[in-house]
Amino acid sequence: MNCMEPIEPRDLGVGAECLIQMPLGLLGFERFKSFALVTNPEEEPFLWLQVVEEPKLAFLVMSPFVAVPNYQPEISEEDAGSLGLQNQEEPLIFNIVTVRGAQQATINLKGPIVLNRRTLVAKQVIPLNAPNLPVAHPLPIQSN
């Protein structure tokens, strides 16, 4: 993944690391603004959102569309504007995964992270349809 180029979804799978900024931080972790998106081919489709300032703090994330192909968070005009998303510009969306044991994991569909691939600035947004989106959607985990 070449961070000097706009990130394409297909790039998030090759082993690489990319710095992104979240000026508002994650909800509940507002003090951390800089993150590295870390990918490892062996861990696909998951990748890591690593807090730069705190090496012991990271979040497992993934493209929600892998697990929920018809996922449609309605991103507000204000959020799109604050990310500088221009018309026709497709953001990269990924969601935080909670591992709840060897065979249980969930994905938070209520608070997606929206990344402007051109500026590498991201925000954890609350979509307009958040009340209808689960905060802990079960992921199909392989049992071996």
Next chain:
Amino acid sequence: MLILSRKLNESIVIDGRITVTVMRVDGDVVKLGIAAPADVPVHRQEVYDEIRRSNHEAATQRTGPVPRLSPNRAAQAAQPTKNRWQDRQPQPDRAGHSPNHIKANIA
């Protein structure tokens, strides 16, 4: 906690840059208009709390094995095409509005 009484269409100003206006009162529902700069996040408390709690549960270290998705799901490619926010937005007769003006309208 500071407690203020406000009538319909009256406002309070916070820190000289955030204005909260009572837009409508209907029974036990109060509709508030909030004008705040873009760097001031405004959220409904219960949704904010839910996502914050989920973030705290998800916080981890980048160690140990990552779960493996069941193969049928893992094989599916990302399909972001149905997610274009711009397709759902009202088309721009609102061009004159500053993006920072009315940040949220919380019912």
